[in-house]
Amino acid sequence: MKRIVTIQDISCVGKCSLTVALPIISAMGVETAIIPTAVLSTHTMFQGFTFRDLTSDIRPIMDHWQKEKLGFDAIYTGYLGSFEQIDLMKELFSRFRGKDTKVIVDPCMADNGKLYPGFTPEFAKAMAGLCGQADIIVPNITEASFMLGVPYVEAGSYDQAYIEDLLKKLAGLGSKQVVLKGIEFKTSRGRIGIASYNAETGEYSWYFHKKMKTSFHGTGDIFASVLTGALVRGLSLEKAYALAGDFVVRSIAETLSHDDHNTYGVDFEAAFPMLLRKLDRELKG
Numbered sequence: 599m600k601r602i603v604t605i606q607d608i609s610c611v612g613k614c615s616l617t618v619a620l621p622i623i624s625a626m627g628v629e630t631a632i633i634p635t636a637v638l639s640t641h642t643m644f645q646g647f648t649f650r651d652l653t654s655d656i657r658p659i660m661d662h663w664q665k666e667k668l669g670f671d672a673i674y675t676g677y678l679g680s681f682e683q684i685d686l687m688k689e690l691f692s693r694f695r696g697k698d699t700k701v702i703v704d705p706c707m708a709d710n711g712k713l714y715p716g717f718t719p720e721f722a723k724a725m726a727g728l729c730g731q732a733d734i735i736v737p738n739i740t741e742a743s744f745m746l747g748v749p750y751v752e753a754g755s756y757d758q759a760y761i762e763d764l765l766k767k768l769a770g771l772g773s774k775q776v777v778l779k780g781i782e783f784k785t786s787r788g789r790i791g792i793a794s795y796n797a798e799t800g801e802y803s804w805y806f807h808k809k810m811k812t813s814f815h816g817t818g819d820i821f822a823s824v825l826t827g828a829l830v831r832g833l834s835l836e837k838a839y840a841l842a843g844d845f846v847v848r849s850i851a852e853t854l855s856h857d858d859h860n861t862y863g864v865d866f867e868a869a870f871p872m873l874l875r876k877l878d879r880e881l882k883g
């Protein structure tokens with residue numbers, strides 16, 4: 599069985615980071631090792647959350663794993679809370695990156711033109727440095743803008759040339775492939791898109807899907823988790839992010855179908871049958 603490691607926080611309630619990555623990647627048939635970077639009572643959109651930093655455990659975990667000669671088919675980093683954790687992820691890449699290991703960085707720190715609480719433009723620059731060491735990065739447009747130090751342009755106010763330029767600049771940070779989420783052109787008409795750029799072939803690809811009327815926390819983590827699972831199972835990057843986009847749409851639809859739904863995260867659990875059916879169909883070709 600393929601094995602990945604994902605490094606991000608545990609928000610005990612909130613349906614994001616490890617509480618979505620672990621069930622999703624496991625359900626996709628991939629062993630999912632974890633390094634929790636912190637334990638929070640909830641994600642940071644709740645008021646009054648507790649926070650226990652686990653940075654000092656990260657290097658001893660790596661030391662032990664190296665003694666055990668453990669290797670990974672992919673390394674996927676999500677929400678990271680400090681400059682020190684970014685540096686530790688660079689160390690982890692150099693210690694555990696095998697010849698065929700895919701390194702996926704989700705620079706999880708901003709959305710809708712704003713940084714999440716606790717993050718600064720300097721942190722975004724440091725995250726750009728981590729993205730430079732990845733094989734694949736999956737920012738949204740806000741994260742891309744902060745990492746490149748360019749003004750955030752509102753959805754619907756840019757054209758295809760602008761997105762292609764952004765993708766090329768992101769690849770300039772150093773990763774071979776860039777997947778950019780949350781693209782809406784003036785002409786998109788109720789659709790929202792994902793674009794990718796392969797710096798080795800110079801090719802762009804696009805996938806547009808239905809835009810849901812409500813957005814929820816944790817959907818970026820769900821997207822990156824499905825993408826990681828699908829890539830490790832052998833899907834192409836384009837098929838992997840189409841599956842990830844479809845799963846997010848279905849998870850939001852499941853959530854909105856219940857009047858008493860949570861407002862902090864989506865009911866991705868109810869969309870698993872669809873995910874596994876589609877994955878199986880893709881694998882059988």
Ligand code: PXL
Pocket residue numbers: 607609614615638640641642643677706714815816817818819
């Ligand atoms: O979904 C991203 C995320 C992960 N972890 C924590 C967060 C957030 C978004 O706000 O607060 C702790």
